[in-house]
Amino acid sequence: MTAPVPLSRLSVNQETVRQLSLPDLAAGCVKEGITAVGLWRSPVQEYGVERTARLLRESGLAVTSLCRGGFFTDPEPAARARALDDNRAAIDEAVTLGTDTLVLVSGGLPPGSRDLVGAREHIADALAELGPYARERGVRLAIEPLHPMFAADRCVVSTLSQALDLAERFPAEQVGVVVDTYHLWWDDQAPAQIARAGRGGRIHAFQLADWITPLPAGVLLGRGQLGDGSVDFKAFRALVDAAGYAGRIEVEIFNEELWARDGGEVLRETAERFRTHV
Amino acid sequence: MTAPVPLSRLSVNQETVRQLSLPDLAAGCVKEGITAVGLWRSPVQEYGVERTARLLRESGLAVTSLCRGGFFTDPEPAARARALDDNRAAIDEAVTLGTDTLVLVSGGLPPGSRDLVGAREHIADALAELGPYARERGVRLAIEPLHPMFAADRCVVSTLSQALDLAERFPAEQVGVVVDTYHLWWDDQAPAQIARAGRGGRIHAFQLADWITPLPAGVLLGRGQLGDGSVDFKAFRALVDAAGYAGRIEVEIFNEELWARDGGEVLRETAERFRTHV
Numbered sequence: 001m002t003a004p005v006p007l008s009r010l011s012v013n014q015e016t017v018r019q020l021s022l023p024d025l026a027a028g029c030v031k032e033g034i035t036a037v038g039l040w041r042s043p044v045q046e047y048g049v050e051r052t053a054r055l056l057r058e059s060g061l062a063v064t065s066l067c068r069g070g071f072f073t074d075p076e077p078a079a080r081a082r083a084l085d086d087n088r089a090a091i092d093e094a095v096t097l098g099t100d101t102l103v104l105v106s107g108g109l110p111p112g113s114r115d116l117v118g119a120r121e122h123i124a125d126a127l128a129e130l131g132p133y134a135r136e137r138g139v140r141l142a143i144e145p146l147h148p149m150f151a152a153d154r155c156v157v158s159t160l161s162q163a164l165d166l167a168e169r170f171p172a173e174q175v176g177v178v179v180d181t182y183h184l185w186w187d188d189q190a191p192a193q194i195a196r197a198g199r200g201g202r203i204h205a206f207q208l209a210d211w212i213t214p215l216p217a218g219v220l221l222g223r224g225q226l227g228d229g230s231v232d233f234k235a236f237r238a239l240v241d242a243a244g245y246a247g248r249i250e251v252e253i254f255n256e257e258l259w260a261r262d263g264g265e266v267l268r269e270t271a272e273r274f275r276t277h278v
Numbered sequence: 279m280t281a282p283v284p285l286s287r288l289s290v291n292q293e294t295v296r297q298l299s300l301p302d303l304a305a306g307c308v309k310e311g312i313t314a315v316g317l318w319r320s321p322v323q324e325y326g327v328e329r330t331a332r333l334l335r336e337s338g339l340a341v342t343s344l345c346r347g348g349f350f351t352d353p354e355p356a357a358r359a360r361a362l363d364d365n366r367a368a369i370d371e372a373v374t375l376g377t378d379t380l381v382l383v384s385g386g387l388p389p390g391s392r393d394l395v396g397a398r399e400h401i402a403d404a405l406a407e408l409g410p411y412a413r414e415r416g417v418r419l420a421i422e423p424l425h426p427m428f429a430a431d432r433c434v435v436s437t438l439s440q441a442l443d444l445a446e447r448f449p450a451e452q453v454g455v456v457v458d459t460y461h462l463w464w465d466d467q468a469p470a471q472i473a474r475a476g477r478g479g480r481i482h483a484f485q486l487a488d489w490i491t492p493l494p495a496g497v498l499l500g501r502g503q504l505g506d507g508s509v510d511f512k513a514f515r516a517l518v519d520a521a522g523y524a525g526r527i528e529v530e531i532f533n534e535e536l537w538a539r540d541g542g543e544v545l546r547e548t549a550e551r552f553r554t555h556v
Contacts, residue, residue: 114510116464149427151464152508153491158464186394186429186436213431217495230430232392 005237005249005278011064012270013038013207013252020263022047026059028267036062038207038250039097041090049096056097063099064248065142065178065205066090072126073107073119073156080126083107087130094139101204102134103142103178108153119156124166131174142204143167144178147186149219160184160193167202176204179240180252182223185211185231191239198243206240208233208278209253216256223253226273233278249278283515283527283556289342290548291316291485291530298541300325304337306545314340316485316528317375319368327374334375341377342526343420343456343483344368350404351385351397351434358404361385365408372417379482380412381420381456386431397434402444409452420482421445422456427497438462438471445480454482457518458530460501463489463509469517476521484518486511486556487531494534501531504551511556527556 012034014025022043029037037056044052044066056063069087074080087102094102106123113119127141134141145163146155157163163177177197184190197203210231212224226233237249251270258266290312292303300321307315315334322330322344334341347365352358365380372380384401391397405419412419423441424433435441441455455475462468475481488509490502504511515527529548536544 109508114508116466147426148464149425149493149497152489159466162466186426188394188437188440211430214496215427215493218492219427219497230387230392235392 005274007033007271007275008035009247009249010034010271010274011036011038011062011248011250012267013040013067013250014043015040015067016251016253016258016270017263017266018043019259022052022055024263026055026061028264029061030059031264032267032271034267034271035060036064036248038065038067038252039063039099040067041093044093044097049093053097062248063097064250065101065103066094066097066099067103068105069102069141070104070155071107072123074110075122076110084126084129087126088133091130091134091137091139095137100138101140101142103144103205105144105146106155106157108151108156116151116156120162120166123157124169127166127170127175131170135171135174140173140204141175142178143175144180145183147183159187159189160197161189164193164196164200164202168200172201176202178205178207179203179236180207180209181231181233181236182207182209182211185236194239194243198240198245203240203243203245205250206245206247207250207252209251221254221256223255225253225255225258225269226251227277237278249274283552285311285549285553286313287527288312288549288552289314289316289340289526289528290545291318291345291528292321293318293345294529294531294536294548295541295544296321297537300330300333302541304333304339306542307339308337309542310545310549312545312549313338314342314526316343316345316530317341317377318345319371322371322375327371331375340526341375342528343379343381344372344375344377345381346383346422347380347419348382348433349385350401352388353400354388358400362404362407365404366411369408369412369415369417373415378416379418379420381422381483383422383424384433384435386429386434394429394434398440398444401435402447405444405448405453409448413449413452418451418482419453420456421453422458423461425461437465438468438475442471442475442478442480446478450479454480456483456485457481457514458485458487459509459511459514460485460487460489463514472517472521476518476523481518481521481523483528484523484525485528485530487529499532499534501533503531503533503536503547504529505555515556527552
């Protein structure tokens, strides 16, 4: 029912193949016909932000997003000031890297707190400060709802609905959302919320990973290669397409088994799985 | 703002202190002034269903619920027939034990399936078969929404809203829901859905466990003692009270550290935490 997805829509997030250096990532993508990557701040800073930008430009690779800003929920003034400074630095790095999207992982409950509603308000306060700064530089802040299993320690924004409730307080050019199948696949409200996000022009990124079990200790590295788990990617793509999103689709998998393998082989497999399952 | 909770509302699920035999559980509850327990089928079957019923009756302990029926999502005819037979047996055991509530863990995705919507329909089909059987015996089926991290392998009903969508297809005397803080604490829709459940007379059980991190491998045994984690129990109790629920409140914690301790000590601690945090 859905037309086959062209490989030109694939972007591979560098954490999917974190065993690859940036030059090897760039060369591997070129070899497999992959035309875009998603980046993380820490390996980019290690290699050098300007140097990364030059490498990717010379390789003809687009940058779909930079991960990550966020961690806005600690109300302690010094922590809050540090978080805002760090997010402004992330926005600047996004500009240098030539991407228009900074992914935000909003932060968990502050230490000792049980106040989810209050923590979400701290996020709104930070977005109000950062939105204009980002907008002036052509960068959009993309709130990523994380699976509810991360609500305490990583991100109090657990559903696309909550992310949109936050984003819609600001212009779509400043603040949007990430649609990530790993975090949203279980939610029967996701289809309606994807449509809502599309109507508002707020789908700033579309990311894929599969849901596999059993989850490992700490659950962070439990994501699966496309096709290995429970996610119906074609159904998700149909929803996101129908919502008017025509941009790149980023594969972002954290999985120690993938990291232990040859990175070039994982890139090839990812492109194949993308063609077959998405 | 909420009146202190009387100890007479506390029920301790036997899995919280699974290191205790049924006689030791009964004696320990009597010693601590705890007047009710929740039961699991497998330890009860080992001790004997009639024998358990007699023990608890003689100890003056009420039985708030029996865990668990369910696992309705496999559409294969023989598997489906076995599941229905097993659930009728669970209903009969509930009758013998003198509890009016059978907790249902509905089941995950069938092997190889990615169809959450279809799996939920299999649950509705099973409820239609079992509801009248349960009702004739004075037992209510209580759908327990499980945290979304269990959607693939344990329970495709992930929110109270989804549970009520299923339950409301049947009379409240046949099918209701379990409100469990561990599974629902992250959900900003939970307050409205608790009110909806109360209006319909469908809160058949109220269970407590705290959310602690990091989650262990497999995540099943990651529940925390009351007060050790992120859940605001007083807020939850206020919601459930306001929804008209005046029944017992069951503490159900699966945690290997609690199981390694002296069971009597854990019972005492649970009663103290209940007084302080609920």
